Amino acid sequence: MTPTEKCISGTIIILLIIADTLYSIADNRKTILVTGGGGYIGSHTVVELLNRNYSVVVIDNLSNCYARNPSEKPESLKRVEDLTGRGVVFYDVDIRNTAALEKLFQIHSIDAVIHFAALKSVSESVEKPADYYENNVAGTNNLLQVMKKHKVYCIIYSSSATVYGEPEFLPLTERHPTGQKLTNPYGRSKYFTEEILKDITATNSEWRVILLRYFNPVGAHPSGSIGEDPFDIPNNLMPYISQVAVGRRSKLNIFGSDYPTKDGTGVRDFIHISDLAVGHLRALKKIFSNKFKGWKVYNLGTGKGYSVLDMVKAFERASGRRINYEFTKRRPGDISAVYADASLAKRELNWKAEKGIDEMCEDTWNWQRRNPNGYR
Numbered sequence: 001m002t003p004t005e006k007c008i009s010g011t012i013i014i015l016l017i018i019a020d021t022l023y024s025i026a027d028n029r030k031t032i033l034v035t036g037g038g039g040y041i042g043s044h045t046v047v048e049l050l051n052r053n054y055s056v057v058v059i060d061n062l063s064n065c066y067a068r069n070p071s072e073k074p075e076s077l078k079r080v081e082d083l084t085g086r087g088v089v090f091y092d093v094d095i096r097n098t099a100a101l102e103k104l105f106q107i108h109s110i111d112a113v114i115h116f117a118a119l120k121s122v123s124e125s126v127e128k129p130a131d132y133y134e135n136n137v138a139g140t141n142n143l144l145q146v147m148k149k150h151k152v153y154c155i156i157y158s159s160s161a162t163v164y165g166e167p168e169f170l171p172l173t174e175r176h177p178t179g180q181k182l183t184n185p186y187g188r189s190k191y192f193t194e195e196i197l198k199d200i201t202a203t204n205s206e207w208r209v210i211l212l213r214y215f216n217p218v219g220a221h222p223s224g225s226i227g228e229d230p231f232d233i234p235n236n237l238m239p240y241i242s243q244v245a246v247g248r249r250s251k252l253n254i255f256g257s258d259y260p261t262k263d264g265t266g267v268r269d270f271i272h273i274s275d276l277a278v279g280h281l282r283a284l285k286k287i288f289s290n291k292f293k294g295w296k297v298y299n300l301g302t303g304k305g306y307s308v309l310d311m312v313k314a315f316e317r318a319s320g321r322r323i324n325y326e327f328t329k330r331r332p333g334d335i336s337a338v339y340a341d342a343s344l345a346k347r348e349l350n351w352k353a354e355k356g357i358d359e360m361c362e363d364t365w366n367w368q369r370r371n372p373n374g375y376r
């Protein structure tokens with residue numbers, strides 16, 4: 001290269017760096033609406049959003065997160081504000097409330113929605129299927145109608161590995177069939193919602209949709225000030241184990257000891273909540289990129305399967321306490337082993353889970369020990 005050429009190419013590189021920096025600053029000034037942001041995954045994701053300078057508006061109807069009284073922010077979000085030193089705008093709004101949503105979209109100029117709000121108990125969904133369809137499917141459809149009216153076309157949706165049903169092969173790739181042999185209305189509500197989201201992109205090319213299929217989120221923010229705080233008896237393994245460790249429950253029931261796995265207990269892909277939260281940030285980056293069109297789906301898991309007994313042992317190591325447990329019969333609808341192929345997210349989102357089961361258990365224990373009764 002001649003000196004002039006060198007100078008030109010140097011200038012171009014510098015201009016590109018400046019453009020890139022300006023673009024990412026502008027990106028972080030974006031306003032994100034987080035539905036269900038007072039809950040477990042939502043609150044941890046809001047931490048990551050605020051740490052990257054996004055403006056955050058949360059709606060949550062407080063059905064599964066604690067607020068001292070309904071006119072106040074949920075306790076989880078107050079702690080998020082303390083942790084990050086930044087503020088969150090909060091509304092006690094239900095995703096099914098069209099008028100309230102309309103008002104919110106008029107007040108705030110929203111760039112994208114991260115949609116967590118849903119009912120999520122498998123067993124409750126068997127007893128109250130209509131509530132699940134009403135809240136998870138009709139509620140989402142309502143949100144989409146309002147978004148469209150206000151020309152907000154970017155949405156990241158909390159889906160679940162349950163949409164794969166009984167695995168035909170492992171690890172589960174995004175190409176594994178979905179919607180077949182689903183054993184409960186919760187799983188179907190996630191599947192139907194995914195289909196709605198895919199359909200809308202087919203009729204209107206403005207929509208940008210990312211479906212994130214979570215495996216089993218566990219753990220807590222390393223500070224121990226936010227974590228999972230189920231209102232009822234926990235449906236999931238980790239909060240149950242940690243409530244046994246802290247003395248709130250006498251023993252853990254392990255459903256099934258005769259699965260075709262290494263120790264007979266079920267195998268799952270547990271993912272640290274902070275890794276999962278960061279996955280949403282990478283998805284946002286992707287959805288805002290110029291090239292993005294239509295819909296995309298990504299598994300968010302570690303790609304490793306651990307058994308229930310592995311987790312019990314890891315929790316005993318982390319807490320220094322013994323976990324009493326008892327084997328009981330299999331739960332109808334439970335699957336023996338589920339774990340992800342997470343390589344697509346690695347390739348396309350530049351995302352990979354970093355934390356292993358010891359950190360998951362240490363952080364769960366840290367949260368539980370500091371907050372034996374959750375946020376109350």
Ligand SMILES: NC(=O)c1ccc[n+]([C@@H]2O[C@H](COP(=O)([O-])OP(=O)(O)OC[C@H]3O[C@@H](n4cnc5c(N)ncnc54)[C@H](O)[C@@H]3O)[C@@H](O)[C@H]2O)c1
Nearest residue numbers: 036039040041060061063064065094095116117118158160
């Ligand atoms: N936790 C998991 O194991 C898991 C796994 C896969 C997918 N998901 C999905 O991730 C999302 C978040 O899960 P989570 O574990 O944080 O649950 P969560 O219950 O802690 O959070 C959901 C929040 O949504 C709120 N909410 C419920 N219905 C609402 C409504 N109609 N209007 C407004 N707010 C409402 C609740 O009050 C709660 O704070 C859900 O969509 C869930 O289906 C969770």
Ligand SMILES: *[C@@H]1O[C@H](CO)[C@@H](O)[C@H](O)[C@H]1NC(C)=O
Nearest residue numbers: 024025028050051052053054
């Ligand atoms: C966020 O903003 C602060 C100033 O308010 C700045 O110091 C920090 O570098 C920003 N962080 C990111 C990730 O942009």
Ligand SMILES: *[C@@H]1O[C@H](CO)[C@@H](O)[C@H](O)[C@H]1NC(C)=O
Nearest residue numbers: 061062063094119131134135
């Ligand atoms: C919030 O939504 C859930 C899910 O539909 C519903 O069961 C609950 O009654 C609502 N809670 C409030 C306080 O409106």
